[in-house]
Amino acid sequence: xxxxxxxxxxxxxxxxxxxxxxxxxxxxxxxxxxxxxxxxxxxxxxxxxxxxxxxxxxxxxxxxxxxxxxxxxxxxxxxxxxxxx
Amino acid sequence: xxxxxxxxxxxxxxxxxxxxxxxxxxxxxxxxxxxxxxxxxxxxxxxxxxxxxxxxxxxxxxxxxxxxxxxxxxxxxxxxxxxxxxxxxxxxxxxxxxxxxxxxxxxxxxxxxxxxxxxxxxxxxxxxxxxxxxxxxxxxxxxxxxxxxxxxxxxxxxxxxxxxxxxxxxxxxxxxxxxxxxxxxxxxxxxxxxxxxxxxxxxxxxxxxxxxxxxxxxxxxxxxxxxxxxxxxxxxxxxxxxxxxxxxxxxxxxxxxxxxxxxxxxxxxxxxxxxxxxxxxxxxxxxxxxxxxxxxxxxxxxxxxxxxxxxxxxxxxxxxxxxxxxxxxxxxxxxxxxxxxxxxxxxxx
Amino acid sequence: xxxxxxxxxxxxxxxxxxxxxxxxxxxxxxxxxxxxxxxxxxxxxxxxxxxxxxxxxxxxxxxxxxxxxxxxxxxxxxxxxxxxxxxxxxxxxxxxxxxxxxxxxxxxxxxxxxxxxxxxxxxxxxxxxxxxxxxxxxxxxxxxxxxxxxxxxxxxxxxxxxxxxxxxxxxxxxxxxxxxxxxxxxxxxxxxxxxxxxxxxxxxxxxxxxxxxxxxxxxxxxxxxxxxxxxxxxxxxxxxxxxxxxxxxxxxxxxxxxxxxxxxxxxxxxxxxxxxxxxxxxxxxxxxxxxxxxxxxxxxxxxxxxxxxxxxxxxxxxxxxxxxxxxxxxxxxxxxxxxxxxxxxxxxxxxxxxxxxxxxxxxxxxxxxxxxxxxxxxxxxxxxxxxxxxxxxxxxxxxxxxxxxxx
Numbered sequence: 133x134x135x136x137x138x139x140x141x142x143x144x145x146x147x148x149x150x151x152x153x154x155x156x157x158x159x160x161x162x163x164x165x166x167x168x169x170x171x172x173x174x175x176x177x178x179x180x181x182x183x184x185x186x187x188x189x190x191x192x193x194x195x196x197x198x199x200x201x202x203x204x205x206x207x208x209x210x211x212x213x214x215x216x217x
Numbered sequence: 218x219x220x221x222x223x224x225x226x227x228x229x230x231x232x233x234x235x236x237x238x239x240x241x242x243x244x245x246x247x248x249x250x251x252x253x254x255x256x257x258x259x260x261x262x263x264x265x266x267x268x269x270x271x272x273x274x275x276x277x278x279x280x281x282x283x284x285x286x287x288x289x290x291x292x293x294x295x296x297x298x299x300x301x302x303x304x305x306x307x308x309x310x311x312x313x314x315x316x317x318x319x320x321x322x323x324x325x326x327x328x329x330x331x332x333x334x335x336x337x338x339x340x341x342x343x344x345x346x347x348x349x350x351x352x353x354x355x356x357x358x359x360x361x362x363x364x365x366x367x368x369x370x371x372x373x374x375x376x377x378x379x380x381x382x383x384x385x386x387x388x389x390x391x392x393x394x395x396x397x398x399x400x401x402x403x404x405x406x407x408x409x410x411x412x413x414x415x416x417x418x419x420x421x422x423x424x425x426x427x428x429x430x431x432x433x434x435x436x437x438x439x440x441x442x443x444x445x446x447x448x449x450x451x452x453x454x455x456x457x458x459x460x461x462x463x464x465x466x467x468x469x470x471x472x473x474x475x476x477x478x479x480x481x482x483x484x485x486x487x488x489x490x491x492x493x494x495x496x497x498x499x500x501x502x503x504x505x506x507x508x509x510x511x512x513x514x515x516x517x518x519x520x521x522x523x524x525x526x527x528x529x530x531x532x533x534x535x536x537x538x539x540x541x542x543x544x545x546x547x548x549x550x551x552x553x554x555x556x557x558x559x560x561x562x563x564x565x566x
Numbered sequence: 567x568x569x570x571x572x573x574x575x576x577x578x579x580x581x582x583x584x585x586x587x588x589x590x591x592x593x594x595x596x597x598x599x600x601x602x603x604x605x606x607x608x609x610x611x612x613x614x615x616x617x618x619x620x621x622x623x624x625x626x627x628x629x630x631x632x633x634x635x636x637x638x639x640x641x642x643x644x645x646x647x648x649x650x651x652x653x654x655x656x657x658x659x660x661x662x663x664x665x666x667x668x669x670x671x672x673x674x675x676x677x678x679x680x681x682x683x684x685x686x687x688x689x690x691x692x693x694x695x696x697x698x699x700x701x702x703x704x705x706x707x708x709x710x711x712x713x714x715x716x717x718x719x720x721x722x723x724x725x726x727x728x729x730x731x732x733x734x735x736x737x738x739x740x741x742x743x744x745x746x747x748x749x750x751x752x753x754x755x756x757x758x759x760x761x762x763x764x765x766x767x768x769x770x771x772x773x774x775x776x777x778x779x780x781x782x783x784x785x786x787x788x789x790x791x792x793x794x795x796x797x798x799x800x801x802x803x804x805x806x807x808x809x810x811x812x813x814x815x816x817x818x819x820x821x822x823x824x825x826x827x828x829x830x831x832x833x834x835x836x837x838x839x840x841x842x843x844x845x846x847x848x849x850x851x852x853x854x855x856x857x858x859x860x861x862x863x864x865x866x867x868x869x870x871x872x873x874x875x876x877x878x879x880x881x882x883x884x885x886x887x888x889x890x891x892x893x894x895x896x897x898x899x900x901x902x903x904x905x906x907x908x909x910x911x912x913x914x915x916x917x918x919x920x921x922x923x924x925x926x927x928x929x930x931x932x933x934x935x936x937x938x939x940x941x942x943x944x945x946x947x948x949x950x951x952x953x954x955x956x957x958x959x960x961x962x963x964x965x966x967x968x969x970x971x972x973x
Contacts, residue, residue: 147324149268170265173835177325177779185322194779296828302712303734312688312770316695320608320773328774329833329961332684333713333734338962341830347845350828350964351742354686354734355714362731366746369753394698398708437721437730550718551730 160204188216222426225287227280229413253411273386276413288417294376295349299359301494303333357547360498365433383414383498410491414498428508431556459545483519497545504541569810571817574654576646577913579801580615615799615901635706637687640719642802643764654806675757678729682739682763686713736960741908762804762909786870787929788895789941796869799901803909819916822971823854829963840881842965850967862951868895879937892942898928908958
């Protein structure tokens with residue numbers, strides 16, 4: 133899980149182009165949207181692409197993202213349980 | 218009809234960004250393709266805000282913000298952008314992936330930032346500006362389309378201030394394509410450049426006003442048919458031309474000038490700002506600075522074609538830079554004229 | 567101030583290749599949304615509103631030789647502009663390419679073409695992209711890529727235009743073209759304006775909207791609580807506009823008001839309170855010197871996405887209060903024709919004024935709980951219609967409202 137969380141942080145920094153952010157700066161329990169990293173609806177769509185590309189998880193409805201993208205930890209947990217690659 | 222002034226112009230280009238220093242010390246290039254000199258964008262945006270913006274957007278936001286600041290306008294009545302190709306870098310990224318990797322796993326950000334009016338709308342979002350917002354994308358006259366729209370509305374009194382922009386980025390791949398198409402990178406042609414220009418037009422003269430903008434005319438089609446039609450300009454001191462070193466293109470400029478406004482000294486600007494679809498904005502910028510400073514730098518003069526201005530008195534000699542007509546043409550098919558005058562010049566009754 | 571008259575119109579869309587077919591489809595409630603037929607894409611799961619003609623068929627109708635490089639957007643545009651010009655009674659002989667501008671030469675009039683498009687020649691660029699980079703087999707299409715090229719191909723087909731402008735504000739492009747046309751006429755810079763927009767379906771657009779996850783796999787359901795996105799459409803539509811004091815031509819309708827505002831909220835999403843949409847509609851009414859109760863029908867933007875319909879609905883309620891006129895979206899007929907939408911819906915609005923009917927909001931079944939109104943579904947008897955409000959909203963919160971009034 134530790135390893136997945138780190139990989140996920142690195143991937144998120146890359147796809148969302150979070151310049152100047154290091155994996156250690158991201159609290160895996162902090163909210164990704166709103167106050168935490170300050171991500172928005174377009175970032176959510178990018179995360180959906182990331183989930184499919186790296187882990188073979190296809191989300192049909194952007195609304196599903198609301199629960200899954202609560203924090204890096206929640207996201208990692210979902211990926212660990214549902215990944216196909 | 219109220220008089221319209223240009224109260225500030227800010228640029229990012231092949232010249233030093235966000236300053237008029239080029240007027241005294243221009244950077245010269247011998248390459249055929251030159252990317253703009255960017256300022257340190259970190260000074261202007263928190264990284265989190267700008268992380269999704271491509272180059273064209275960052276540049277547009279910075280020059281717009283600076284042009285607004287300098288003219289003391291926070292909320293313009295109109296944001297009008299001209300762009301020949303729009304956000305071509307993101308368009309290319311999305312298209313490249315679509316063509317090479319297929320129709321899955323494409324990125325929403327690239328699509329979202331590929332649309333031409335991303336520029337105008339982002340400026341509005343940053344300035345929290347809910348007023349008139351539009352974008353013109355018509356090849357080499359995109360900027361003049363935007364300028365004419367602003368002028369129409371300012372003259373009719375519908376608006377009092379307009380932020381007019383000219384924005385084009387040039388990627389290496391698109392440069393190659395436009396070289397094939399004959400628009401850029403031709404023999405003897407000035408370098409292919411990038412454009413980011415923002416200017417504030419208002420109906421109020423201020424100490425900072427650079428010049429007055431008297432008219433913007435655009436014509437499509439054969440030069441013979443419209444020359445008698447409606448272009449009425451007199452007492453022109455100089456003509457600022459979009460000549461770019463390609464003999465065939467320049468010949469059209471010189472011939473049409475000779476037909477329409479014979480024996481008026483000719484100026485140029487693409488030798489230092491380069492060629493791009495919205496390069497004519499630099500012509501207007503250069504002319505505005507000449508009017509403001511009351512002088513023409515040597516490197517803007519077209520020596521071979523220069524005719525000495527007719528000066529009858531010392532007083533006239535002092536005020537020899539009073540009216541400049543900017544003439545831009547594309548393929549001898551699109552012709553645009555922007556007439557600028559010194560801000561203190563009173564129109565003849 | 568002299569009135570701005572609409573003296574001609576032309577349209578090509580999924581529901582017809584001309585004005586007459588469009589009228590019949592609307593009155594007979596025939597949607598043009600269907601499975602993909604012309605566009606080659608792997609996303610066959612999305613129904614679309616394609617124009618039911620191949621490029622070859624369009625070239626034949628226009629008498630353009632097969633080997634002339636053109637784009638689908640330009641071809642649709644030529645067909646619609648041709649119909650619009652003929653409709654307003656210009657002498658067909660003037661269209662013949664004479665090398666010079668016959669309008670200027672013959673009448674001294676300034677004729678402007680203002681066209682809206684966003685992906686312009688992308689249909690060919692996506693087809694030949696690798697060729698552009700790797701060989702010289704399709705170089706002719708490099709110059710047909712950009713938006714301005716599309717307008718010039720249309721202009722050059724007729725050879726009568728003395729001014730051309732291309733507007734690119736995404737899905738409000740054609741509406742903004744009509745708005746600019748009115749300003750040009752009022753300022754006296756043009757005597758005749760042909761304004762509208764054109765856009766074909768491309769893989770670029772289909773995939774782009776798909777990345778935003780706003781395409782519905784079923785026929786779209788504007789203003790329905792079960793709505794799940796839009797269906798992409800394509801088409802072209804243009805109107806001929808003239809000042810009342812400069813024409814004897816019988817007018818089809820009057821463009822009595824217009825406004826463009828910016829939501830300034832988000833690149834792709836509309837604000838929850840519909841600020842941009844509200845102020846566009848409100849300013850258009852002011853521009854027309856009309857009150858909300860004067861509007862007899864709203865042709866909504868109504869794309870069928872969760873976000874648009876909620877936001878537009880709120881804006882309508884804010885402006886019209888408890889007296890909301892019949893509202894419908896015609897996008898379930900045509901699909902979302904993106905840059906052409908403002909033109910397509912201008913033509914539909916004018917047909918509505920001419921024939922006193924209201925197009926049904928197809929596929930509606932369930933009311934949106936948060937809104938106090940349902941879209942028009944045909945039950946109410948229609949009295950003569952005087953003024954119609956047509957909304958077109960684009961990416962970046964580019965919101966335009968046009969008001970058409972009975973001639």
